[in-house]
Amino acid sequence: xxxxxxxxxxxxxxxxxxxxxxxxxxxxxxxxxxxxxxxxxxxxxxxxxxxxxxxxxxxxxxxxxxxxxxxxxxxxxxxxxxxxxxxxxxxxxxxxxxxxxxxxxxxxxxxxxxxxxxxxxxxxxxxxxxxxxxxxxxxxxxxxxxxxxx
Numbered sequence: 384x385x386x387x388x389x390x391x392x393x394x395x396x397x398x399x400x401x402x403x404x405x406x407x408x409x410x411x412x413x414x415x416x417x418x419x420x421x422x423x424x425x426x427x428x429x430x431x432x433x434x435x436x437x438x439x440x441x442x443x444x445x446x447x448x449x450x451x452x453x454x455x456x457x458x459x460x461x462x463x464x465x466x467x468x469x470x471x472x473x474x475x476x477x478x479x480x481x482x483x484x485x486x487x488x489x490x491x492x493x494x495x496x497x498x499x500x501x502x503x504x505x506x507x508x509x510x511x512x513x514x515x516x517x518x519x520x521x522x523x524x525x526x527x528x529x530x531x532x533x
Contacts, residue, residue: 386484390473393444395438395476401443402443403443410446411463417461428460432450433449433451433486434447435447444465445468446462447460447461447477447478455490455492458495459495462500464477478503482508
């Protein structure tokens, strides 16, 4: 059973059948964080994540996905609202509903990475790392895409 919540004319849904992959790919391929991600890796990431779409009628105007074990940890990724709909409180509304979703509300630890939306996430309860020296990462480039990947 999928959950949908409404805020005026906007709907947030966790129904994967409503997601518009082309719209998501178009936005993320033009974002600072997703522009080098190959299309098929995005498709794989979406299919292996708990995803949310924000809609006005049938049009998708926002997206977020959570990479999670549904028990202890969630990584919030690829969050966006289309430019014409920003600065209306929709980003905070979307993130807060994701954080309180029945399948996610009891996660002990959440993480995310952002270059420019720290204030939005602070309003949703996120803080800088308490012990940054304890956190590590391993980065490697995306695999080269072949001409047949569409």
